[in-house]
Amino acid sequence: MDQRFRQAALEYHEFPKPGKLQIAATKSLVNQRDLALAYSPGVAAACEEIEQDPSTAVRYTARGNLVGVVTNGTAVLGLGNIGPLAAKPVMEGKAVLFKKFAGIDVFDIEINETDPDKLIEIIASLEPTFGGINLEDIKAPDCFKVERALRDRMNIPVFHDDQHGTAIVVGAAVLNGLEVIGKKIDEVKLVTSGAGAAALACLDLLVELGLPRKNIWVTDIDGVVFKGREVGMDPDKAQYAQETDARKLADVMAGADVFLGLSAGGVLKQDMVKAMAPQPLILALANPTPEILPEQVYEVRSDAIMCTGRTDYPNQVNNVLCFPFIFRGALDVGATTITKDMEIAAVRAVAELARKEQSDVVASAYRTQNLSFGREYLIPKPFDPRLIVHIAPAVAKAAMDSGVATRPIENLEAYKDQLQQFVYHSGTFMKPIFAVAKRCVQETPQTSRVVFAEGEDERVLRAVQVVVDEGIAKPILIGRPAVIERRLERFGLRIKAGADFDLINPEYDERYKEFWGTYYDLTKRKGVTEAYAKIETRRRHTLIGSLMIHKGMADAMICGTFGTHALHLHYVDQVIGLRTGCNTYGAMNGLMLPNRQVFLVDTHVNYDPTADQIAEITLMAAEEMLRLGIEPKAALLSHSNFGSSNQPSAVKMREALQKLRDLAPWLQVDGEMHGDCALDESVRNTIFSGSNLTGEANLLVCPNIDAANIAYNLLKTAAGNGIAVGPVLLGAAKPVHILTASATVRRIVNMTALAVLDSNSERVSAL
Numbered sequence: 001m002d003q004r005f006r007q008a009a010l011e012y013h014e015f016p017k018p019g020k021l022q023i024a025a026t027k028s029l030v031n032q033r034d035l036a037l038a039y040s041p042g043v044a045a046a047c048e049e050i051e052q053d054p055s056t057a058v059r060y061t062a063r064g065n066l067v068g069v070v071t072n073g074t075a076v077l078g079l080g081n082i083g084p085l086a087a088k089p090v091m092e093g094k095a096v097l098f099k100k101f102a103g104i105d106v107f108d109i110e111i112n113e114t115d116p117d118k119l120i121e122i123i124a125s126l127e128p129t130f131g132g133i134n135l136e137d138i139k140a141p142d143c144f145k146v147e148r149a150l151r152d153r154m155n156i157p158v159f160h161d162d163q164h165g166t167a168i169v170v171g172a173a174v175l176n177g178l179e180v181i182g183k184k185i186d187e188v189k190l191v192t193s194g195a196g197a198a199a200l201a202c203l204d205l206l207v208e209l210g211l212p213r214k215n216i217w218v219t220d221i222d223g224v225v226f227k228g229r230e231v232g233m234d235p236d237k238a239q240y241a242q243e244t245d246a247r248k249l250a251d252v253m254a255g256a257d258v259f260l261g262l263s264a265g266g267v268l269k270q271d272m273v274k275a276m277a278p279q280p281l282i283l284a285l286a287n288p289t290p291e292i293l294p295e296q297v298y299e300v301r302s303d304a305i306m307c308t309g310r311t312d313y314p315n316q317v318n319n320v321l322c323f324p325f326i327f328r329g330a331l332d333v334g335a336t337t338i339t340k341d342m343e344i345a346a347v348r349a350v351a352e353l354a355r356k357e358q359s360d361v362v363a364s365a366y367r368t369q370n371l372s373f374g375r376e377y378l379i380p381k382p383f384d385p386r387l388i389v390h391i392a393p394a395v396a397k398a399a400m401d402s403g404v405a406t407r408p409i410e411n412l413e414a415y416k417d418q419l420q421q422f423v424y425h426s427g428t429f430m431k432p433i434f435a436v437a438k439r440c441v442q443e444t445p446q447t448s449r450v451v452f453a454e455g456e457d458e459r460v461l462r463a464v465q466v467v468v469d470e471g472i473a474k475p476i477l478i479g480r481p482a483v484i485e486r487r488l489e490r491f492g493l494r495i496k497a498g499a500d501f502d503l504i505n506p507e508y509d510e511r512y513k514e515f516w517g518t519y520y521d522l523t524k525r526k527g528v529t530e531a532y533a534k535i536e537t538r539r540r541h542t543l544i545g546s547l548m549i550h551k552g553m554a555d556a557m558i559c560g561t562f563g564t565h566a567l568h569l570h571y572v573d574q575v576i577g578l579r580t581g582c583n584t585y586g587a588m589n590g591l592m593l594p595n596r597q598v599f600l601v602d603t604h605v606n607y608d609p610t611a612d613q614i615a616e617i618t619l620m621a622a623e624e625m626l627r628l629g630i631e632p633k634a635a636l637l638s639h640s641n642f643g644s645s646n647q648p649s650a651v652k653m654r655e656a657l658q659k660l661r662d663l664a665p666w667l668q669v670d671g672e673m674h675g676d677c678a679l680d681e682s683v684r685n686t687i688f689s690g691s692n693l694t695g696e697a698n699l700l701v702c703p704n705i706d707a708a709n710i711a712y713n714l715l716k717t718a719a720g721n722g723i724a725v726g727p728v729l730l731g732a733a734k735p736v737h738i739l740t741a742s743a744t745v746r747r748i749v750n751m752t753a754l755a756v757l758d759s760n761s762e763r764v765s766a767l
């Protein structure tokens with residue numbers, strides 16, 4: 001890990017609050033009555049029900065959706081025995097992944113105990129708290145004993161993620177890898193480096209999938225696992241001992257079709273790779289440093305297929321593809337354990353998903369990568385929103401078939417639909433946009449230059465630090481060099497002018513004459529004199545940024561962190577103007593709330609838009625949402641509900657609806673309607689039947705700027721920790737986003753990624 005990334009990781013963990021987790025209450029507690037219900041005396045009712053019938057705990061407590069991620073810190077990633085306290089960041093991380101990818105709540109439990117028997121007692125005693133136990137980073141062979149004992153004793157799923165989560169994903173990658181190179185699982189030779197928790201569980205599952213035991217050669221820190229070896233042996237390892245004189249990894253690599261590394265960084269050498277069979281499949285999965293890096297493999301074997309455990313290379317084989325979803329399925333049917341059949345169902349679901357056509361969401365999100373099934377895409381990406389919809393129902397069904405489901409699901413199709421909703425509500429949608437932006441920067445930096453008009457602002461500087469760390473844009477800052485340098489130092493930021501970003505000094509730039517000349521040419525018939533053009537070009541940074549885009553020196557702009565929207569739009573309009581075919585600008589704001597995504601228009605531009613403008617803005621917003629991989633469902637909002645009022649604003653929305661129906665017959669849109677009808681289909685259906693709008697609307701179109709702006713700010717503030725995206729400027733000829741004075745660092749970063757997507761739109765949509 002380089003020093004910069006290390007520093008970024010530490011900052012991520014420390015700010016704005018230490019750690020990655022907090023507890024959130026699911027019930028309101030705002031008055032005396034709530035207090036009486038939540039606590040004494042009301043809570044006693046829930047206690048008594050559970051005492052009489054323990055199965056009701058799933059109704060009255062959070063247990064049914066609560067998993068304990070439990071470790072004693074004895075084999076943490078590839079870091080070794082670093083102890084339970086140092087393991088806590090990893091366990092918090094697993095908790096975040098459970099929540100983000102599958103909506104599962106987690107308590108991370110770090111236990112200061114290395115004696116496996118005592119560990120078993122402690123964990124077994126936690127059964128009343130949890131719906132499932134995810135064991136994590138406990139060293140082999142203790143982990144085998146602990147898991148077996150807990151599976152016997154506990155009546156909830158116990159799953160050692162490093163064993164079975166890894167095995168499931170490795171199983172899928174091996175099945176798909178062999179399919180790509182045309183080899184059969186019962187004919188290949190496999191060599192491991194590592195004979196610990198992960199490696200042995202992978203081997204057990206691969207044997208289950210058809211790999212003959214005699215074709216497996218296991219090595220660990222003491223070399224080859226052979227019959228008669230006495231050092232570092234245990235019964236689980238002994239099952240794979242071979243009758244052989246070979247003693248070292250290098251001795252068994254000749255002719256190997258598959259290498260499975262679950263040991264430590266740098267163990268596999270180029271000479272060993274050279275000795276492998278044609279088209280070798282190499283899974284170098286040690287974290288954070290793999291047994292060998294892909295570039296080292298390709299130097300000596302261009303015919304190899306590579307997988308690592310890391311995000312920054314293709315084919316990320318990591319148990320994150322499995323554990324959130326296998327628990328989702330198991331919890332939803334109240335499984336009492338996780339059976340081999342549930343694991344195999346998960347393997348098949350992961351493997352099949354990579355072979356399927358890409359969903360719209362994934363295709364639009366990762367469009368710049370080659371994501372058709374093949375050498376660089378053996379298994380799905382962790383942010384593939386289809387994972388939950390595929391794996392969880394497969395696991396739930398296998399649990400029911402195995403007879404371990406205490407709450408069987410009658411209608412699996414309805415269950416899939418319910419999980420689909422989760423995908424859209426989970427707010428993971430920014431991440432793939434970052435991935436595309438990053439790819440654009442790597443491949444076409446010349447069209448990924450974003451100019452930040454307010455380059456001296458603290459939030460902008462902090463955001464640019466993230467932009468540079470993440471590699472999601474080529475930043476250009478407008479600001480005084482001495483001021484920027486001083487502030488970077490004061491805020492402890494690491495970015496440097498020249499190396500990480502270009503700097504435009506508004507007080508002195510050789511191109512000043514060229515800039516004001518262009519501005520004057522563009523505006524001399526709009527009342528701007530030469531003298532005024534000179535003054536404006538020196539003091540208005542949004543104007544300088546717009547001129548840079550106009551002259552091809554930048555590709556996109558982020559501005560507006562001070563002042564009014566109109567102040568900035570004025571210069572954008574003068575220099576960049578409307579996109580061909582557009583008659584108006586509009587502003588769209590998105591909110592990624594915990595349980596829904598909504599976009600609102602027009603929050604910032606048109607004070608009282610006409611019906612034509614509303615129709616045009618709605619259409620531009622819907623198209624922008626489609627580009628983000630979100631299916632737009634538009635509601636035209638009003639104080640009037642489907643014709644209940646004839647006030648001018650209601651009539652205007654009805655006219656806008658007719659225009660939209662003509663302009664965009666493909667768009668799900670209806671109105672005019674109340675806000676509750678928009679967001680709740682059941683309310684809508686009681687008022688009006690036959691709407692072409694189904695489900696929850698996610699594009700809320702307001703009759704005027706007051707309504708849109710007020711609704712947006714109320715929702716944003718009331719929702720607390722939702723992610724805000726916007727305002728997205730609609731209608732401009734080039735990607736420019738005018739933010740607001742309340743823009744946060746996170747919002748600036750999000751908008752930068754969006755701007756890069758826009759500035760590469762021709763390339764992105766051509767691919």
Ligand SMILES: NC(=O)C1=CN([C@@H]2O[C@H](COP(=O)(O)OP(=O)(O)OC[C@H]3O[C@@H](n4cnc5c(N)ncnc54)[C@H](OP(=O)(O)O)[C@@H]3O)[C@@H](O)[C@H]2O)C=CC1
Nearest residue numbers: 075077078140195196197198220221263286287309318319
């Ligand atoms: N990509 C993924 O999803 C996952 C990756 N992993 C990674 O796999 C690795 C092992 O994890 P886990 O099985 O949980 O840990 P364990 O401690 O249970 O096993 C580690 C194994 O690797 C062996 N080993 C350690 N150092 C070397 C070395 N230099 N050369 C050869 N063998 C060595 C150990 O041998 P001995 O016991 O003799 O010391 C042991 O057999 C870690 O790097 C971890 O990050 C784990 C789970 C999931």
Ligand SMILES: CC(=O)C(=O)O
Nearest residue numbers: 076077078162287319
């Ligand atoms: C991914 C994981 O669980 C590990 O490396 O330990």
Ligand SMILES: [Mg+2]
Nearest residue numbers: 077136137162
């Ligand atoms: Mg682990």
